[in-house]
Structure formats: structure tokens, C-alpha cells
Amino acid sequence: MYPKRFGFFLGVFVFLLEIEKNLCVVSDFDEYIDEDFNARDSKQYWPKPGLVRFAQSVCTTQEGYLGTCLTRRQCTYIDGSQSGSCTSNGVGRCCLVQRTCGESSAYNNTYFSSANYPVTFNGDTTCSFTIEPCPNTCQARIDFLNFVLAQPDGNGNCVDDSMVVTGSGGNVPIICGDNSGQHIYVTFMNNNSITITVTTSASVDLERSYNFLVTQIACDCPTLAPAGCLQYYTALTGTVRSFNYGTQINGAVVTYDNATTVAGTRQLANTNYGICVYMQPGYCSIQWAQSADSTSFTVTNNTALVEVVSGLPADPATGFSCTTDYVVIPNPVYVNGTAVNTDRFCGNQFNTVVTSSKPFVLTTVTDASELTSGDVANRGFSLTYTQLACRNVNSLLMLTG
Numbered sequence: 001m002y003p004k005r006f007g008f009f010l011g012v013f014v015f016l017l018e019i020e021k022n023l024c025v026v027s028d029f030d031e032y033i034d035e036d037f038n039a040r041d042s043k044q045y046w047p048k049p050g051l052v053r054f055a056q057s058v059c060t061t062q063e064g065y066l067g068t069c070l071t072r073r074q075c076t077y078i079d080g081s082q083s084g085s086c087t088s089n090g091v092g093r094c095c096l097v098q099r100t101c102g103e104s105s106a107y108n109n110t111y112f113s114s115a116n117y118p119v120t121f122n123g124d125t126t127c128s129f130t131i132e133p134c135p136n137t138c139q140a141r142i143d144f145l146n147f148v149l150a151q152p153d154g155n156g157n158c159v160d161d162s163m164v165v166t167g168s169g170g171n172v173p174i175i176c177g178d179n180s181g182q183h184i185y186v187t188f189m190n191n192n193s194i195t196i197t198v199t200t201s202a203s204v205d206l207e208r209s210y211n212f213l214v215t216q217i218a219c220d221c222p223t224l225a226p227a228g229c230l231q232y233y234t235a236l237t238g239t240v241r242s243f244n245y246g247t248q249i250n251g252a253v254v255t256y257d258n259a260t261t262v263a264g265t266r267q268l269a270n271t272n273y274g275i276c277v278y279m280q281p282g283y284c285s286i287q288w289a290q291s292a293d294s295t296s297f298t299v300t301n302n303t304a305l306v307e308v309v310s311g312l313p314a315d316p317a318t319g320f321s322c323t324t325d326y327v328v329i330p331n332p333v334y335v336n337g338t339a340v341n342t343d344r345f346c347g348n349q350f351n352t353v354v355t356s357s358k359p360f361v362l363t364t365v366t367d368a369s370e371l372t373s374g375d376v377a378n379r380g381f382s383l384t385y386t387q388l389a390c391r392n393v394n395s396l397l398m399l400t401g
Contacts, residue, residue, distance in 0.1 A: 059086040059094040106132035113211040120207035138219040147179035154254035154264025177244030185225040229276035242380035263377040277360040284390035296382040297350035304377040317347030328363040
């Protein structure tokens with residue numbers, strides 16, 4: 001009798017340990033689970049073992065969110081919400097993990113949102129969420145599914161609302177404004193946690209909301225972002241944007257010493273980070289081009305004046321003309337093969353370039369103020385990239401180069 005009871009308690013103990021150890025892994029795996037805790041009848045007090053095997057993989061909830069395929073008891077244990085079946089026999093439940101202000105999570109595919117999301121809010125708030133690293137996890141990707149905060153001041157500083165990341169090994173700028181659809185990668189340092197803090201101010205009358213998806217990435221995962229890459233794209237083609245990019249001007253103004261006021265910038269101040277693209281096998285170079293919006297490259301100078309006088313895009317600038325706000329693309333050439341002879345680009349137009357420098361990376365830099373640079377009504381950038389296939393090169397050999 002005692003050996004059987006001991007074996008059952010040991011099994012439950014191991015089960016709970018496996019929850020702690022495995023529910024935060026970032027890749028699919030199989031685990032034996034004792035689901036038959038309710039297999040009791042009048043003749044038997046201890047349950048009969050009913051082991052079920054299925055992959056604890058990513059699933060989609062009935063609401064369209066990402067979850068993890070778990071048993072009912074596992075989902076309850078981690079304070080998740082069950083939303084639909086994820087196995088053919090109905091044992092696995094798609095478990096949705098949602099957290100809000102003052103809470104933390106060590107589980108993959110956790111949603112962190114403003115209180116009562118999707119209901120918007122207004123006023124003074126401070127909301128923090130802690131990401132606890134899973135074992136053997138090096139990074140986390142944070143997708144801004146919804147991100148609506150107040151605009152920066154005219155100089156691009158987030159003085160009213162802000163999102164601040166602490167504890168990450170990477171250079172994460174203070175972010176505010178409209179950033180839905182953007183993402184960042186953060187790096188765990190010595191297995192310490194990372195905290196996201198969102199602060200809003202009642203001085204700005206605005207209905208705000210945010211909803212972030214946190215995905216943890218194992219140290220041996222091929223989707224780890226390279227060092228220095230705050231953003232990381234893996235598709236053959238895509239669009240990258242500066243934080244808070246938008247076609248409309250910022251409502252804030254910049255006031256000069258002579259009391260003259262001009263329209264402020266949407267570009268966030270004090271940024272310096274890499275936007276990287278994974279080089280797909282068989283592709284050796286990458287093309288960067290301005291997006292369709294007329295304002296899709298308005299990084300420096302008087303954008304409002306150019307827009308009125310000659311229309312946008314116009315007046316590209318490169319090299320030594322770019323000292324305050326600019327993007328860097330290493331070793332670029334124009335599409336006709338002519339060397340650019342510089343890696344810096346600014347102004348109010350971006351001419352298409354191609355580079356074969358590896359890794360594929362674009363670096364964006366902004367300074368702290370618009371007061372001394374004559375920048376007016378800049379919106380930032382929206383650039384499309386397209387990876388270009390290798391010519392007369394064995395793609396397998398290219399991977400070792």
C-alpha cells in the first residue's frame with residue numbers, strides 16, 4: 001500500500017516540476033502527462049494512471065490569440081485561460097496566458113496588456129510587467145500588437161507617455177507614440193528578469209491602449225537576433241519603419257530662442273540601434289527602397305517647406321550632410337551599379353540602393369534635439385527591403401562564406 005501511495009505522490013511532484021521546467025520552452029516537445037486525476041470511483045481512492053502523450057506546441061485560441069497546447073490542469077496551474085481544443089482527442093486545451101499591471105510571467109506566448117484591454121484609458125498611470133527568463137533562454141521578442149500612447153514633444157522626447165525597458169542587455173530606446181505592428185528583441189543578462197514599464201500622463205487628453213506579445217527564444221534557436229539588432233526580420237521582402245513613423249505631423253511644436261515656433265518631429269530622440277534582416281540561403285545582397293508614402297523618408301531638414309515648395313519626396317542628402325538624424329547602410333551602390341561613396345542617408349528623399357555587406361543591417365541614429373538642426377515636421381522613415389538572389393554562386397557554398 002505505501003509503495004503505491006509514495007509512487008503517486010512522487011508522480012505528482014514530478015508533474016509539477018515538469019510544468020515549471022517545460023511550459024516556458026520555446027520549441028515544440030513531447031511530454032508524458034497524467035491527465036486522469038478524476039479517474040475515481042466508489043471502490044478506488046487513488047487514481048489509475050492514464051498517461052497521454054501530445055506535443056505542447058503553439059496553438060491558436062478561439063479568439064485568434066497564440067497559446068500553448070496544455071492539459072486542463074497545467075493551464076489552470078499557470079493561471080491561463082482555456083480556449084478550445086488543440087488535440088484530436090480533446091485532452092489538450094489551447095491555453096492563453098494574459099498578464100497586466102504588476103504581474104509577471106515565465107511562460108512563452110504571454111500577452112501583456114493595459115488594464116481592461118481592449119477598453120481604452122486616459123489619465124495618469126504607471127504599469128509594469130516582468131518577463132522572467134525560461135531555462136536556457138537568451139532573448140525575448142516583444143510584438144507591439146497594439147501600441148497607442150501620446151506623441152513625443154517637438155524634439156522627439158517622450159515627456160508625457162513612455163515605454164521603458166530595463167534589465168535588457170541591448171540598447172532599447174524610450175518609446176512613445178503610435179507603434180502598433182512594431183517589435184523589439186531584448187536580451188536576458190545572467191538569467192535576470194526584464195521589466196517593461198508604461199507611464200502615461202493626464203496632461204495629454206488621449207484614449208490609450210497597448211497589447212504586447214512576449215515570445216521567449218532559446219539560446220540554441222536559429223531565430224535569435226544577432227548582437228546589436230533591436231529589430232530582426234526574416235522574410236525575403238518586408239517593410240521597416242522608425243518608431244512612431246506616420247504620415248501626419250506631430251501636433252507638438254519646437255520653440256526657438258527668438259520665440260519662433262515650428263512643427264515638431266515624430267522621430268523619437270536619442271536612438272541608435274540596428275534593424276537586421278536574416279540572409280536567406282541563395283541570397284547574397286539586399287535592396288533598400290523608399291516606401292510608397294510621400295513622407296516615407298523625411299529624416300532631417302525642413303520637411304514642411306519641401307512639401308510645400310517642391311513636393312515630397314525631394315532633396316535627398318548623404319555623407320557629411322548627415323550629422324544629426326540619419327540611417328546607415330554599409331557599402332551601398334545605386335541600382336545602376338554606381339558607388340554611393342558613403343554609408344549615411346538623411347534629408348527628405350531616399351534613392352534606392354543595394355548592398356552585399358553581411359550581415360544585412362540598417363542602423364538608425366537620432367540626436368537629442370531639433371533646436372539646432374533646422375529640422376521641421378520630420379516623420380521618420382518607412383523603407384522596403386528585398387533580398388536579391390546570388391548570381392552564379394552555389395547557395396550551399398554561400399552559407400559558409
